[in-house]
Amino acid sequence: MQNLGISILFKGRNILRLLGGLWITVKISLLSVAVSIVLGILLGILMTRKNPVTKVLTRIYLEFIRIMPQLVLLFLVYFGLSKTFNINLPGQASAVIVFSLWGTAEMGDLVRGALISIPKHQYDSGAALGLTRFQIYFYIIIPQTLRRLIPLSINLATRMVKTTSLIVLIGVVEVLKVGQQIIEANRFQAPTAALWIYGTVFFLYFIVCYPVTRLAGRLEKRWQN
Amino acid sequence: MNDTEVLLEIRNLEKDYGDTRVLKNITFAVKKGEVIVLVGPSGCGKSTLLRCINGLEPIRSGEIRLDGRTITDGKTEWTEIRQKIGMVFQSYDLFPNMTVLQNVILGPTKVQGRSRNEASAEAENMLDRVGLLDKASAYPRQLSGGQKQRAAIVRALMMNPDIMLFDEVTAALDPEMVREVLDVMLELAENGMTMVIVTHEMAFARAISDRIIFIDAGEIVETDSPDVFFTRPKSQRAKKFLNLFSYE
Amino acid sequence: MYVQAAGLALSLAFWGILLSLAAGLVCSLIKYFKVPVLQKIVSGYIELSRNTPLLVQLFLLYFGLPKLGIVISSSGCAVIGLTFLGGSYMSEAFRSGLESVEKSQVEAGLSIGLARAQIMRYVILPQAITVSVPSLCANIIFLIKETSVFSAVALADLMYTAKDLIGLYYKTDEALLMLVAAYLVILLPISFAASLLERRLRYAEFGN
Numbered sequence: 001m002q003n004l005g006i007s008i009l010f011k012g013r014n015i016l017r018l019l020g021g022l023w024i025t026v027k028i029s030l031l032s033v034a035v036s037i038v039l040g041i042l043l044g045i046l047m048t049r050k051n052p053v054t055k056v057l058t059r060i061y062l063e064f065i066r067i068m069p070q071l072v073l074l075f076l077v078y079f080g081l082s083k084t085f086n087i088n089l090p091g092q093a094s095a096v097i098v099f100s101l102w103g104t105a106e107m108g109d110l111v112r113g114a115l116i117s118i119p120k121h122q123y124d125s126g127a128a129l130g131l132t133r134f135q136i137y138f139y140i141i142i143p144q145t146l147r148r149l150i151p152l153s154i155n156l157a158t159r160m161v162k163t164t165s166l167i168v169l170i171g172v173v174e175v176l177k178v179g180q181q182i183i184e185a186n187r188f189q190a191p192t193a194a195l196w197i198y199g200t201v202f203f204l205y206f207i208v209c210y211p212v213t214r215l216a217g218r219l220e221k222r223w224q225n
Numbered sequence: 226m227n228d229t230e231v232l233l234e235i236r237n238l239e240k241d242y243g244d245t246r247v248l249k250n251i252t253f254a255v256k257k258g259e260v261i262v263l264v265g266p267s268g269c270g271k272s273t274l275l276r277c278i279n280g281l282e283p284i285r286s287g288e289i290r291l292d293g294r295t296i297t298d299g300k301t302e303w304t305e306i307r308q309k310i311g312m313v314f315q316s317y318d319l320f321p322n323m324t325v326l327q328n329v330i331l332g333p334t335k336v337q338g339r340s341r342n343e344a345s346a347e348a349e350n351m352l353d354r355v356g357l358l359d360k361a362s363a364y365p366r367q368l369s370g371g372q373k374q375r376a377a378i379v380r381a382l383m384m385n386p387d388i389m390l391f392d393e394v395t396a397a398l399d400p401e402m403v404r405e406v407l408d409v410m411l412e413l414a415e416n417g418m419t420m421v422i423v424t425h426e427m428a429f430a431r432a433i434s435d436r437i438i439f440i441d442a443g444e445i446v447e448t449d450s451p452d453v454f455f456t457r458p459k460s461q462r463a464k465k466f467l468n469l470f471s472y473e
Numbered sequence: 474m475y476v477q478a479a480g481l482a483l484s485l486a487f488w489g490i491l492l493s494l495a496a497g498l499v500c501s502l503i504k505y506f507k508v509p510v511l512q513k514i515v516s517g518y519i520e521l522s523r524n525t526p527l528l529v530q531l532f533l534l535y536f537g538l539p540k541l542g543i544v545i546s547s548s549g550c551a552v553i554g555l556t557f558l559g560g561s562y563m564s565e566a567f568r569s570g571l572e573s574v575e576k577s578q579v580e581a582g583l584s585i586g587l588a589r590a591q592i593m594r595y596v597i598l599p600q601a602i603t604v605s606v607p608s609l610c611a612n613i614i615f616l617i618k619e620t621s622v623f624s625a626v627a628l629a630d631l632m633y634t635a636k637d638l639i640g641l642y643y644k645t646d647e648a649l650l651m652l653v654a655a656y657l658v659i660l661l662p663i664s665f666a667a668s669l670l671e672r673r674l675r676y677a678e679f680g681n
Contacts, residue, residue: 067660069618069619069620069621072621093609144659162524162525162526162527165526168528176528176532179532181625192540193540194536194636195537195538195540195541198532198536199537201532202529205525206520206524206531209524213523213524280583285654304585304586307584307585308585310584311585312584314577314580314581318575318577318581319490320596320601321600322593322596322600322603323595331595332586333597334589335591381584384585384586
């Protein structure tokens with residue numbers, strides 16, 4: 001009986017279909033991370049401005065996104081938008097929007113923390129050399145913050161990949177859904193398929209996330225200086 | 226002089242750190258009531274030696290005998306021995322989550338099973354003698370370095386040890402606080418406590434010690450009475466070492 | 474109806490968090506004392522649980538295990554899943570606390586004759602917990618957020634396709650608003666309390 005179960009993995013193009021689903025997950029995560037990094041840096045810089053209005057607004061944005069479970073945000077965007085504004089967003093697009101919003105908030109906070117930790121006299125020395133504000137940021141501040149940011153960003157990316165698993169609940173066909181379909185299709189030939197398929201999905205996520213986590217750890221240690 | 230019993234005896238002690246031998250053939254004896262000061266260049270093993278006596282570091286070979294009993298045979302219960310050996314560290318290491326009073330009665334109550342009241346009474350007595358009674362309910366973070374070190378000494382004394390070890394206890398203190406700690410140690414010595422001290426305070430070493438043991442590169446180079454050591458040292462290395470402290 | 478669901482989610486969360494803390498403490502002690510075989514197992518467990526999503530873990534528990542003959546109720550799966558995930562995070566939080574206590578504190582304890590167990594109880598643990606609390610609180614908040622997965626999974630029987638999901642949510646407006654409000658109501662106070670607690674503890678330890 002067990003043989004029947006595990007052989008489902010090798011039947012037909014099942015593995016490829018699973019990997020295809022995994023690719024959707026990874027694609028959404030990568031896209032969201034890319035957007036988050038760019039927007040997050042901008043947000044972070046924005047958050048260090050002295051303007052009290054921006055401080056309050058950005059703070060509210062940050063706290064809201066942080067406190068809300070990502071699933072709720074997904075539902076808000078996917079179902080809520082279509083109901084209230086009659087915009088019908090496909091699941092993947094909603095996912096990218098939500099994760100980008102989430103990622104930007106987190107990145108913004110990381111960037112703000114990194115910027116604050118840079119001693120003030122770095123800014124002063126730059127100004128003393130006659131650099132404009134933009135040049136100071138570009139040549140002096142940003143390179144230093146990057147070192148602190150990159151391991152933390154990689155950590156954020158990993159979390160995003162894991163959270164992407166939730167999009168199955170708004171109907172996106174990603175790896176978990178593909179797994180479900182395979183199990184459904186083979187309900188009679190391989191009754192124990194569920195164990196093996198979900199087990200495989202479990203390990204697929206692990207195989208994607210674990211090396212990234214290790215990489216982040218190694219980078220962090222190397223740049224501990 | 227031979228009627229005073231030997232309290233601590235070290236025989237042929239050897240210790241390694243990895244491949245390096247950091248203590249070679251250390252042999253000496255400490256009589257009851259004697260104050261021994263170990264001096265020498267930094268990193269030559271003096272602190273390590275103290276830590277070996279207290280069992281905080283394992284030894285490679287050799288023997289340590291306390292009160293006639295060998296304590297390095299692997300059969301002794303260190304919790305029992307450490308009650309007889311008091312140790313004060315350079316970094317004081319008071320427990321930050323307890324008040325000074327709680328710090329000093331922790332050992333007597335939890336290890337020796339004495340009652341809280343009795344231990345507290347004795348603790349307050351001792352704290353008073355070192356000038357810390359008003360700090361008994363304070364937390365370590367509220368104390369200065371010198372006060373913390375005096376508290377650490379009381380903590381060790383509360384266990385009624387036979388011998389006290391002091392590991393560079395003033396090295397981390399601001400200069401103005403060094404004296405208050407050294408005064409406590411001088412009084413201890415006057416009252417007959419057996420002490421083994423590692424220090425860089427040369428004037429203090431001269432004043433308090435009965436014997437100076439000069440250690441360099443992990444071995445005992447010279448043993449003298451303090452007057453002899455500081456005025457007519459026998460070895461070249463000792464002379465070189467003492468020159469570091471004179472500014473002619 | 475919403476109140477009932479919220480109540481259930483909270484009680485599942487409560488048990489999950491409690492068990493995670495217990496499991497986390499045990500695992501961190503195992504790693505701290507470097508217990509021979511168990512240490513490797515615990516490390517493996519931590520890596521597995523931190524690199525896989527809760528949803529997949531739940532699927533495996535709820536649909537996969539029955540194929541091996543082990544059937545667990547949905548509530549049981551929820552608590553087990555939460556504990557599995559939470560335990561590793563709590564373990565890391567406890568471990569960083571334990572390792573923050575300097576070795577010299579242990580030596581000071583040894584020097585006055587304390588046994589190792591006594592040192593753990595009177596010296597190490599009190600200090601470790603203070604350091605761990607911020608992470609522990611963050612983890613608790615994280616776990617509460619994860620419980621949102623339960624509600625979605627319970628509402629949508631997993632065999633159905635996305636179409637049916639949308640059908641179920643036809644009256645979405647109030648549902649969504651309620652959901653948002655519910656999480657805000659629960660998590661904002663906890664978040665606020667956690668930062669207060671952290672500030673209080675930091676003051677007690679460092680006096681600032």
